[in-house]
Structure formats: structure tokens, C-alpha cells
Amino acid sequence: MTKSYEEINEKIRKGKAVVLTAEEVSEMAKTMKPKEILDKVDVVTTATFGAMCSSGAFLNFGHANPPIRMERIEINGVPVSGGLAAVDTFVGATDCNPQNPTYGGAHIIQELIDGKELTLEAWGKGTDCYPRKHIKTQISLKTINEAILMNPRNAYQNYNVAVNSTDRTLYTYMGTLLPRMKNASYSSAGELSPLLNDPECRTIGLGTRIFLCGTQGYVVWNGTQFNCSKPLNDYGVPMGNARTLALMGEMREMSSEFLRGAYFEKYGVTMYVGVGVPIPLLDEDLAHRVSIRNSQIDTFIEDYGQKGDLIGKVNYEQLRSGEIEFMGKKIHTAPLSSLYKARKIAAILKDWIEKGQFELTAPVRPMPTGTSLQGLKEVEPSK
Amino acid sequence: MTKKVVITFSDGSASRPLIYELIKKFDIMVSIIKADIDGGRNGKLVLELDSDSEHIRQAIDFMQTSGVDVTPLEKKISYDDSKCVSCGACTSACPSGALSIGAPDWKLRFQPDKCVVCKLCITACPLKLFHIEFAD
Numbered sequence: 001m002t003k004s005y006e007e008i009n010e011k012i013r014k015g016k017a018v019v020l021t022a023e024e025v026s027e028m029a030k031t032m033k034p035k036e037i038l039d040k041v042d043v044v045t046t047a048t049f050g051a052m053c054s055s056g057a058f059l060n061f062g063h064a065n066p067p068i069r070m071e072r073i074e075i076n077g078v079p080v081s082g083g084l085a086a087v088d089t090f091v092g093a094t095d096c097n098p099q100n101p102t103y104g105g106a107h108i109i110q111e112l113i114d115g116k117e118l119t120l121e122a123w124g125k126g127t128d129c130y131p132r133k134h135i136k137t138q139i140s141l142k143t144i145n146e147a148i149l150m151n152p153r154n155a156y157q158n159y160n161v162a163v164n165s166t167d168r169t170l171y172t173y174m175g176t177l178l179p180r181m182k183n184a185s186y187s188s189a190g191e192l193s194p195l196l197n198d199p200e201c202r203t204i205g206l207g208t209r210i211f212l213c214g215t216q217g218y219v220v221w222n223g224t225q226f227n228c229s230k231p232l233n234d235y236g237v238p239m240g241n242a243r244t245l246a247l248m249g250e251m252r253e254m255s256s257e258f259l260r261g262a263y264f265e266k267y268g269v270t271m272y273v274g275v276g277v278p279i280p281l282l283d284e285d286l287a288h289r290v291s292i293r294n295s296q297i298d299t300f301i302e303d304y305g306q307k308g309d310l311i312g313k314v315n316y317e318q319l320r321s322g323e324i325e326f327m328g329k330k331i332h333t334a335p336l337s338s339l340y341k342a343r344k345i346a347a348i349l350k351d352w353i354e355k356g357q358f359e360l361t362a363p364v365r366p367m368p369t370g371t372s373l374q375g376l377k378e379v380e381p382s383k
Numbered sequence: 384m385t386k387k388v389v390i391t392f393s394d395g396s397a398s399r400p401l402i403y404e405l406i407k408k409f410d411i412m413v414s415i416i417k418a419d420i421d422g423g424r425n426g427k428l429v430l431e432l433d434s435d436s437e438h439i440r441q442a443i444d445f446m447q448t449s450g451v452d453v454t455p456l457e458k459k460i461s462y463d464d465s466k467c468v469s470c471g472a473c474t475s476a477c478p479s480g481a482l483s484i485g486a487p488d489w490k491l492r493f494q495p496d497k498c499v500v501c502k503l504c505i506t507a508c509p510l511k512l513f514h515i516e517f518a519d
Contacts, residue, residue, distance in 0.1 A: 176503060322483075
């Protein structure tokens with residue numbers, strides 16, 4: 001048996017679609033075969049809520065009178081891109097003023113979503129068509145034209161677990177790593193995570209409608225560092241940092257319940273992003289894929305104290321237990337992404353689909369295959 | 384039972400042998416978790432008192448009538464629960480198990496009685512939600 005997007009959407013419109021979260025279907029799979037699951041379930045909702053540095057927002061401020069070609073721009077003292085025409089900018093989540101490294105682009109984005117008023121200051125050289133050289137004013141989501149969240153790399157398919165074998169505490173984007181491997185931090189929603197439930201991106205591609213920070217957003221491209229070459233475990237799950245998604249959505253509809261500016265000690269600013277992806281059960285293979293359990297998802301242990309050496313392997317059931325045994329040691333494990341929030345997102349998306357408010361979209365273009373990553377080499381200019 | 388308290392000395396009251404009195408008069412096992420006394424004999428002590436509840440109650444009464452301020456540790460440490468996203472970053476850094484996260488609900492749990500005031504949570508929280516009254 002197979003189902004088409006149209007058949008599933010017809011059920012959604014009639015309020016008859018059977019929707020489960022990825023955790024619910026994993027539980028169901030303990031007693032049911034993929035064929036039976038395909039028969040019973042139409043859509044599985046997946047979600048994650050984690051720190052995703054490669055995020056940001058396009059803003060258009062509108063023109064002042066007389067107009068200015070904004071070439072250097074600060075919002076609340078944070079320098080943001082002045083390289084987009086006269087009154088557009090891109091606020092990168094990790095943008096910050098080095099004088100005040102705990103506050104940055106992610107906080108600006110959150111404050112805009114919260115309806116706050118921010119200070120915009122901009123400078124230009126003055127041209128015949130844009131004579132003004134300086135402006136200082138207040139902006140909010142009410143006063144500006146567009147506010148579009150655009151995240152080049154979100155929802156990593158899997159992620160290495162971080163430990164630290166050195167004698168000093170390391171402050172990283174994986175949190176505080178205590179010396180001599182006293183803790184291990186992981187950052188994936190495991191069996192609930194979007195790209196672990198459709199590991200080859202059969203249903204996730206350009207144009208896939210998703211939950212993004214409280215509203216409906218879209219997958220707009222493969223995410224940067226999209227890597228199809230990671231080794232697979234026995235269950236076909238890529239181990240380590242593999243595929244990613246580029247996402248976009250309307251900021252005015254978003255809620256800071258699912259988007260937060262954050263600061264990692266001695267690392268910098270980042271943004272917590274809430275993402276939910278629906279997976280239509282088109283055939284048995286997909287029913288089998290969404291049945292994946294934490295015990296079947298492996299990832300590598302990476303030593304952040306030794307230039308990122310991969311020193312072991314562990315699965316998410318072990319990580320979720322709060323302690324792993326590794327190299328004869330008991331190591332305390334803790335998450336960095338919120339399962340509590342991810343579950344909320346999966347439940348909301350399920351509710352939207354059950355109520356007929358959210359229809360599924362077939363990818364306009366599939367994700368790339370066979371990609372791998374290049375490192376950055378230091379070379380002389382070629383002649 | 385054990386109880387953790389923050390003792391605040393002012394007006395030079397740290398000059399008296401308070402710990403000796405707690406042990407001698409009230410038969411209390413005292414663990415000093417943190418001590419920060421300045422040259423003017425003012426400052427703070429974080430103590431864990433271990434005895435039966437009656438002795439602990441008497442000891443606290445005694446300290447309060449002796450001119451030092453005694454506050455349960457949990458009153459001095461707080462985090463903004465309404466803004467917490469339960470990411471778990473603080474639980475990774477917390478060495479005492481006072482901050483924990485796990486099944487079934489994966490919501491952050493704070494047990495102040497286990498706290499050893501290492502203050503690692505203040506820096507580990509990406510949303511900066513922890514507040515310890517006597518932190519530097």
C-alpha cells in the first residue's frame with residue numbers, strides 16, 4: 001500500500017487524518033510492524049528546540065525623508081549588515097558588539113518578536129539620490145516593512161556528544177565542559193528529531209511546510225554544511241553532524257516561547273529555535289523510518305579538549321539515562337536542546353494537522369545527494 | 384536531617400566562635416560549604432547543619448538571638464522559572480545534582496537542599512536566569 005500527499009491532505013481537510021508524534025509512533029512500533037503502522041497512521045510530527053547559531057533575520061526599515069543609503073548600521077548598539085541596498089539588513093543571530101559580547105543579534109530578533117522598541121542608528125556617505133549621512137531613531141515590528149526569519153542551517157540531523165579530557169573547564173557552544181570528562185553534553189531530540197525520522201529526506205525538501213518558532217514556515221533550501229557522507233549505523237541513521245535545513249518564516253507571527261536569544265559563556269550569542277516537521281507516511285519504508293527509537297540512534301563522542309577527536313560511540317537511550325560508562329568512567333550526561341519544548345512543538349503541529357489547519361506539501365525540489373564537506377585550506381593566490 | 388543555611392555577619396559579629404557553639408551546645412555536625420569573611424569581620428557563611436530537627440531549630444533560634452542573620456539557602460538562590468526553556472545546560476555543569484532534568488517530563492528540577500553554591504549555573508545558563516543573592 002502507498003498513500004499520496006493528496007490522499008493525506010484530503011483526510012486532513014476532512015478532519016480524519018491520524019496524526020502521531022514521533023515518540024508515540026516509536027512506542028507503537030514496539031508491537032506493530034511498519035505495514036500496520038502505515039495502515040493506521042497518516043502523519044508523524046517531529047520537532048526540536050535547540051541552539052542554532054546559523055540563524056538570522058532580514059529586515060526592511062523603510063525610507064526616511066530625506067533618505068539615507070545605510071552603509072553602516074547598528075541596532076541597540078549591535079553592528080549588523082550594511083551590505084544590503086539602502087534600507088535592508090540581515091541581522092545574524094551571532095552578531096554582537098565585542099564591547100558587550102553577551103547581547104547580540106539573537107536578542108534583537110527575540111525583542112522584535114516580543115514587540116519591543118529598539119534603537120536603529122545608521123550612517124551613509126551621502127549620495128545624490130540618498131543625501132542623508134546619519135539617522136538615529138526607534139523601530140519595532142510595527143514600524144518596519146518586512147521582518148523575515150531566515151536560518152541558513154537549522155535542525156542538524158544528528159550531532160556529536162561533547163566531552164573534555166583536559167584538566168581545565170572548557171566553555172563551548174556545547175555548554176560548560178567540566179575537566180577530566182566529568183560531563184558529556186548532547187544536543188539532539190533523538191527519536192523526536194526531524195531529520196532522524198526521514199534520514200534520506202524523502203519527504204523533506206524545498207517548499208516543505210513546517211512549524212517554525214510558533215508559526216507556519218518553510219524549508220527553503222538544503223541547509224549549509226549539508227553532509228550526506230556520514231557513516232550510517234545498523235539502522236541506517238547517520239552518525240555525527242550530517243544533514244541540515246535552511247528555514248524561513250514570517251517573524252510577525254512568531255512567539256518567543258519558541259525562539260530565544262541566548263549567550264553561551266565565553267563563547268558568544270546564539271539563538272534557540274523551535275522547529276517542527278511533519279512526515280507523511282507515504283509507504284512502508286517511511287513507516288519503518290519513523291519507528292526509529294533512541295536505542296537505535298548512535299552518535300559519536302567528540303573530545304573538545306583534543307581538537308575534536310572522535311573517541312567513542314553512544315546511543316540516545318544511554319544519553320537520556322543521565323549517565324554513560326565510557327573508558328571505565330561514569331560520565332554525567334545532560335542535554336543542551338530542550339526535549340520539553342520539542343514535545344510541545346510536536347504536539348502543537350499534531351493539533352494543527354488534526355484540526356485541518358495545516359496541510360502537507362510535497363517537495364518542489366529534493367535535497368541533494370552525495371554531498372560531503374570541504375575544510376578551509378590556507379593557500380597562496382593562484383597565478 | 385540536614386539543612387543548609389546562609390549566615391550573614393554584620394557589625395563585626397564574625398569574631399565569635401559560632402561554629403564551636405553550634406557543635407558544643409546543640410550537638411550539630413557542621414559542614415562549612417562556603418566562607419567569605421572580610422577584614423572587618425563581616426561576611427557570609429554557607430553551612431550544612433546535620434542533626435535532628437529539634438536541635439537544628441534550637442541552633443537557628445540561638446544564632447538569630449546572637450545577632451547574626453540566618454536564612455535558608457533556598458531563599459537566597461533562585462531562577463526565573465517562567466523564562467526557563469528546560470534546555471538542560473545548567474544540569475550539565477551542576478556537580479551536586481541540585482539541578483536535574485529527565486524523564487518523564489524533561490522539565491528542569493531544582494532541589495536547593497543539594498546546592499553547594501559553586502555558582503556554575505550562573506554562567507552555564509544560556510538565558511542567564513539564575514540569581515544567587517551573595518554571588519560576586
